[in-house]
Amino acid sequence: MQECSLTARELACRRGDRLLFRGLELALVPGDAIHIAGPNGIGKSSLMRILAGLMQPYAGSVERTGSIGLVDERPALDEHAPLGKALGFWQRIDGAADNEFARLGLADLLDVPVRYLSTGQRKRAAFARLLGQSAPIWLLDEPLNGLDRDAVALVERIVAEHYHGGGIAVIASHQAIAIEGGKTVAIEDFAK
Amino acid sequence: MIVRLLLRDLSQLLPGGRRGGSMLPLLFFLAVAMLYPFAVGPDAPLLARTGGGVIWVAALLASILPLDRLVAPDLEQGVFDQLALRGVAEEVVIAVRVLAHWLSFAPLLLLASVLAAALLNLSGETLKLVLAGLLAGTPGLAAIGVTIAALTAGLRTGAALSGLLLIPLAVPVLIFGAGALERADYGAIALCGAISLVLVAIAPFAGGAAIRAAREG
Numbered sequence: 001m002q003e004c005s006l007t008a009r010e011l012a013c014r015r016g017d018r019l020l021f022r023g024l025e026l027a028l029v030p031g032d033a034i035h036i037a038g039p040n041g042i043g044k045s046s047l048m049r050i051l052a053g054l055m056q057p058y059a060g061s062v063e064r065t066g067s068i069g070l071v072d073e074r075p076a077l078d079e080h081a082p083l084g085k086a087l088g089f090w091q092r093i094d095g096a097a098d099n100e101f102a103r104l105g106l107a108d109l110l111d112v113p114v115r116y117l118s119t120g121q122r123k124r125a126a127f128a129r130l131l132g133q134s135a136p137i138w139l140l141d142e143p144l145n146g147l148d149r150d151a152v153a154l155v156e157r158i159v160a161e162h163y164h165g166g167g168i169a170v171i172a173s174h175q176a177i178a179i180e181g182g183k184t185v186a187i188e189d190f191a192k
Numbered sequence: 193m194i195v196r197l198l199l200r201d202l203s204q205l206l207p208g209g210r211r212g213g214s215m216l217p218l219l220f221f222l223a224v225a226m227l228y229p230f231a232v233g234p235d236a237p238l239l240a241r242t243g244g245g246v247i248w249v250a251a252l253l254a255s256i257l258p259l260d261r262l263v264a265p266d267l268e269q270g271v272f273d274q275l276a277l278r279g280v281a282e283e284v285v286i287a288v289r290v291l292a293h294w295l296s297f298a299p300l301l302l303l304a305s306v307l308a309a310a311l312l313n314l315s316g317e318t319l320k321l322v323l324a325g326l327l328a329g330t331p332g333l334a335a336i337g338v339t340i341a342a343l344t345a346g347l348r349t350g351a352a353l354s355g356l357l358l359i360p361l362a363v364p365v366l367i368f369g370a371g372a373l374e375r376a377d378y379g380a381i382a383l384c385g386a387i388s389l390v391l392v393a394i395a396p397f398a399g400g401a402a403i404r405a406a407r408e409g
Contacts, residue, residue: 074270
């Protein structure tokens with residue numbers, strides 16, 4: 001695992017006229033996992049996109065070393081392609097040799113066009129993409145949405161392996177997720 | 193990286209590609225060439241005089257047809273976000289897409305215009321001018337198309353708006369490309385090619401900025 005860190009200072013986020021949160025601080029080093037909690041619309045997804053560098057914060061700064069892997073509600077897979085081909089594109093981009101299809105229960109779905117997959121299957125496909133990327137910093141936005149009980153346990157295990165292996169995991173979810181030794185940040189505390 | 197992006201884009205945009213409906217622009221183009229003689233009557237000299245212009249208009253409209261599939265699906269699916277996280281600049285993605293879009297419609301369009309020239313009773317000389325003009329002008333049309341697709345990707349009424357936006361931008365290409373037919377003037381085709389090159393040069397930056405703006409919204 002390459003060296004990684006993720007630091008956010010005095011972050012504030014504004015959507016339209018509303019200030020969603022301000023003064024948010026994060027400092028994550030290898031092996032850290034953090035659960036961003038809060039109700040819908042509080043700014044969890046915006047925070048994730050700011051941390052990923054896809055959105056500019058209204059105020060404050062984010063420093064990151066190490067590449068970012070993001071799983072959000074969009075799997076970034078071609079709807080019309082069979083799953084194997086759609087994932088194959090990202091594997092070639094990431095130079096991923098090994099795949100985790102069997103472990104994620106995707107082995108039987110590789111011939112199925114992505115548009116026929118259920119929400120949970122898409123989510124698992126997104127995790128296959130994430131694992132292939134071997135990025136040290138994981139930003140997971142609602143990673144448990146649409147997953148059944150077994151898949152939730154699997155995702156918790158995969159995430160645990162990641163931060164035990166020296167990675168960083170930031171999980172934004174309104175649901176409870178088991179992270180041993182991980183702390184929880186409630187965005188409400190930073191809401192104006 | 194660029195080759196992989198191009199292969200993916202081509203697998204989606206080429207006729208028979210996965211995003212479907214890619215034969216439509218070609219069929220549309222041929223349909224215009226076929227219907228025009230019926231509409232204006234079997235006046236051979238008139239067809240020969242106006243046929244080149246009709247081919248140009250049909251080519252321009254055919255290049256608009258796939259616009260809503262060029263950028264919007266990838267934006268909705270978060271493909272641009274994932275590429276950005278891997279350090280691929282939006283400009284590169286858009287430049288590759290211009291090339292893929294051009295490859296997906298222009299070569300077939302050139303072939304089809306030979307067919308259309310027969311239907312419209314064009315002389316060999318006019319056909320040569322049409323083909324040279326299309327070769328010079330279609331990269332510009334592809335560049336405008338991708339830029340506009342990127343600009344309107346985040347909008348709900350994007351498809352209708354993109355047609356309106358494309359027309360004024362495509363007029364210079366059309367003026368010089370189709371204008372060359374009037375005087376059998378290869379100078380005009382060179383100008384058409386120059387405009388085309390400028391458009392191709394601007395497209396990645398305009399399109400890339402549009403993608404980033406859509407992300408913030």
